[in-house]
Structure formats: C-alpha cells, structure tokens
Amino acid sequence: MKTILHKANTRGHANHGWLNSYHTFSFANYYNPERVHFGALRVLNDDTIDGGTGFGTHPHDNMEIISIPLSGALEHKDSMGNTAVIESGEVQVMSAGTGIFHSEYNKNKDIPGKFLQIWVFPNKKNVTPRYDQISIRDLEKENDFFQILSPNPEEPGVWVHQQAWFSLGNFTADTKATYQLHSENSGLYVFVLKGKAEVAGNELSDRDGLGIWETTAVEFNVEKNTQLLLMEVPMNLN
Incomplete structure (x- = not known):
C-alpha cells in the first residue's frame, strides 16, 4: 500500500x-x-x-x-x-x-x-x-458508505465515462468500516468533509485528503459526526 x-x-x-x-x-x-x-x-x-x-x-x-x-x-x-x-x-x-x-x-x-x-x-x-x-x-445509509457515481448507468448514482466509483459516508457513531476497491489498477482518494477518521495510519480531519493505492481494500476508524467522500479512480492514464 x-x-x-x-x-x-x-x-x-x-x-x-x-x-x-x-x-x-x-x-x-x-x-x-x-x-x-x-x-x-x-x-x-x-x-x-x-x-x-x-x-x-x-x-x-x-x-x-x-x-x-x-x-x-x-x-x-x-x-x-x-x-x-x-x-x-x-x-x-x-x-x-x-x-x-x-x-x-x-x-x-x-x-x-x-x-x-x-x-x-x-x-x-x-x-x-x-x-x-x-x-x-434515497441512496443514503447511516454509518456506512453508499455509492453515488460509477461507470455504469444501471448502478446507483450518476455515471461517467471512466472506471470510477464515488461513495459518501455519513457517520453518526464511532464506526469501523471497510472499502473494497473494484480494481487492482485503482486508487482511492479520501476527502474529509467534516469530522475525524483514522485511515491507513493517518489521522484525518476537516478537509484533509489522502490518496491510497496498490491495495485491494482500505480500513477506516471513523469518529461520530464525520462525513467522508471516497473517490476511486484508475491510477494509470492511457
């Protein structure tokens, strides 16, 4: 990682x-x-x-x-x-x-x-x-991630011309969560809208960003009253 x-x-x-x-x-x-x-x-x-x-x-x-x-x-x-x-x-x-x-x-x-x-x-x-x-x-989940964007018009959320997946997470309680990447060629960019979370050994707070790649899953320790945006994108531009 x-x-x-x-x-x-x-x-x-x-x-x-x-x-x-x-x-x-x-x-x-x-x-x-x-x-x-x-x-x-x-x-x-x-x-x-x-x-x-x-x-x-x-x-x-x-x-x-x-x-x-x-x-x-x-x-x-x-x-x-x-x-x-x-x-x-x-x-x-x-x-x-x-x-x-x-x-x-x-x-x-x-x-x-x-x-x-x-x-x-x-x-x-x-x-x-x-x-x-x-x-x-209608897509929102409490204390878990929910998808808002993908490459597929049939999936939840909007779609784009790219192998990209975006998710939001609204956490009202201290939570442990896992995000599974869709491809080994992807990276995940985590953006903290508000609150605090520990991700891949990094302590993140309001408006911090963390890019993660060369992994298949990312573990989160999220504090209550935290909102996260996850953006999974290809790391190689062809």
Whole structure:
C-alpha cells in the first residue's frame, strides 16, 4: 500500500471576493508540480460562492465534471438547453466531450453556497456532451458508505465515462468500516468533509485528503459526526 497525504492547510487558495476556493490539485493560478492529479482525478475544488454571484458562461471539453452541493442552491444553465437548480442531497454530472458552455450561479441572493467541483479525466474522448442530476437521499445509509457515481448507468448514482466509483459516508457513531476497491489498477482518494477518521495510519480531519493505492481494500476508524467522500479512480492514464 502506498499513500499520499494532503492536509487541508496545504491546499491552494484563491479568494476572489465573490468566490472563496480551495484547490487540492493544481488549478488556475495555483500550480504545484507534485499535485497535478491523483490518477484520473484531476480537480477537487472546495468552493464557497457569495449570494447572487457565480461563474459566467464558460467552456469545457473532454472532461467528466461532477458537482456536489454541500449547502445552498446552485443554478446551472448550459448550451444543451438545460436549466436546473441543484441543492445539498443531489449530485450533478456533465460529460463535456466535444464541448459545452455553461454557467453556475448561487440561486440565493442572501446566503453563501458551498459545493465541491470535481473533474475526472474520461476514458473516451469527444463523446456527445450530456448532463444529469439526481437526488441521492434515497441512496443514503447511516454509518456506512453508499455509492453515488460509477461507470455504469444501471448502478446507483450518476455515471461517467471512466472506471470510477464515488461513495459518501455519513457517520453518526464511532464506526469501523471497510472499502473494497473494484480494481487492482485503482486508487482511492479520501476527502474529509467534516469530522475525524483514522485511515491507513493517518489521522484525518476537516478537509484533509489522502490518496491510497496498490491495495485491494482500505480500513477506516471513523469518529461520530464525520462525513467522508471516497473517490476511486484508475491510477494509470492511457
């Protein structure tokens, strides 16, 4: 087993006034040659957007883009004709493929919105762009991990053009848990949304990240009132 630890206070940071963003991996003006990506996981941005503000229309291509709202409501519009609002308890996915334009704004005028923006390298280029969002409330399990993303449209959660699986865990009690990786070629990136957990000999707390690879399973000792996001991705980019 190999690991790489990214403590919360080592992330890149950009405060634009309307946007306060923390970057686990190199993004925009933040560049760290040792933190460009973790396997197919390219971007993990922890964003807070002021009320009534947001990202104007901008392009993407050949990337799988996942948004996970943590609080508030985010209004999405894109060049495919989609207009939607996503809130905590939902997940949004876009396959940018041959190219899309979209905008994202805080739907609320008076309160900030918080969300994770995640980019995953696809295993197919120039696919037809698509958009989807789902509620994950019916998938939730207490004190265990539950899947919110996979490569298969038939599995629970949203799907992407990559051999990737994302899971969330909401722990209301001290818990021991195990995550089984789907492939020996995968790595697991653990991101602590809140709380504390001991993972692979590392003590993790709010917004810490830990990459783990060359293993088939990962053991967790999780304290109560902890929320974890697990992102399993291929470690080799072909």
